[in-house]
Amino acid sequence: MLKHTFYTFAFAASILYSCQQNSPKEADAKVESQPPQKEALSFRTETVTRKSSYCAQDPKACAVATITFLNVVGGNGPLRQSIRKYISDQILSLQLDTNPEADTAVTGAIPAVTVAEAFIKQQEDFIIEMKEIPASAAWELQVLVSPVYQSPAVTTLAIKTYTYAGGAHPNSYLSLQSFDSSGRQLRINDIVTDTTHFQQLVEQEFRRTRSTVGDKPLAEAGLFLEGNTLPLPRQAGLTPQGLRLYYNAYEIGPYAFGPTDLLLTYQELGPLLRSKYKPSA
Numbered sequence: 001m002l003k004h005t006f007y008t009f010a011f012a013a014s015i016l017y018s019c020q021q022n023s024p025k026e027a028d029a030k031v032e033s034q035p036p037q038k039e040a041l042s043f044r045t046e047t048v049t050r051k052s053s054y055c056a057q058d059p060k061a062c063a064v065a066t067i068t069f070l071n072v073v074g075g076n077g078p079l080r081q082s083i084r085k086y087i088s089d090q091i092l093s094l095q096l097d098t099n100p101e102a103d104t105a106v107t108g109a110i111p112a113v114t115v116a117e118a119f120i121k122q123q124e125d126f127i128i129e130m131k132e133i134p135a136s137a138a139w140e141l142q143v144l145v146s147p148v149y150q151s152p153a154v155t156t157l158a159i160k161t162y163t164y165a166g167g168a169h170p171n172s173y174l175s176l177q178s179f180d181s182s183g184r185q186l187r188i189n190d191i192v193t194d195t196t197h198f199q200q201l202v203e204q205e206f207r208r209t210r211s212t213v214g215d216k217p218l219a220e221a222g223l224f225l226e227g228n229t230l231p232l233p234r235q236a237g238l239t240p241q242g243l244r245l246y247y248n249a250y251e252i253g254p255y256a257f258g259p260t261d262l263l264l265t266y267q268e269l270g271p272l273l274r275s276k277y278k279p280s281a
Contacts, residue, residue, distance in 0.1 A: 041075025048112040050120045063123035063139035065116035082183030098165045136166035149239045155179045156237040176237035192272045203230045205262045223253045242266045
């Protein structure tokens, strides 16, 4: 009886020892088998600055190009690639402002470097061609690309551009673009369910914001319109507060009329906003 009890105890002890020896390895195996966590979409700011050779000679002849852009990391591949391409295309297209024949195709160089150097070269060539330093020689290019909104369903970027290249006045431009989680660029009709009703809301907000227009017919307000209908803006993007709508200068009126910045809050949009783009409570 004593012998049988000894063997039983020894057998139980060996099982316990074996479990203690194997459990850490099994735990490690379970940890190693779990898929790695995907890095969230994020942005790193980078800046490229170039100055003309005339800056050392005369401040009035100095041209400066400063482009602050985003390096996109993390997130899913389609969204990341779509945002990268959008930023690249928008920056490269800036060459057309001063050179309508510029090649905006993607090259191996960093787009910000390509555009900044092209802007400076054009100013230097302009001075050489004039054979003197004109009063309008102090050219300037400023570009700022920034994220304005991120949610599981939407990412929105803003690109602010300021350019002076010897004309009568400088020009400013704002681009807004929202992307869904798959990387698709969202248009207004992707965001709202009824563009006819939405257009009425936009006109109401436009009249409220532009007090000089007031209740008068739009055709009599000195705007660049066909008929009496306010077109939807080219620039629109979702923000933490709602849907931002932006008419750049010259889009619907003369330069003196300036830009028009509108915001329709999520509460104002109500059921017009597609449910998948409504912010979580």
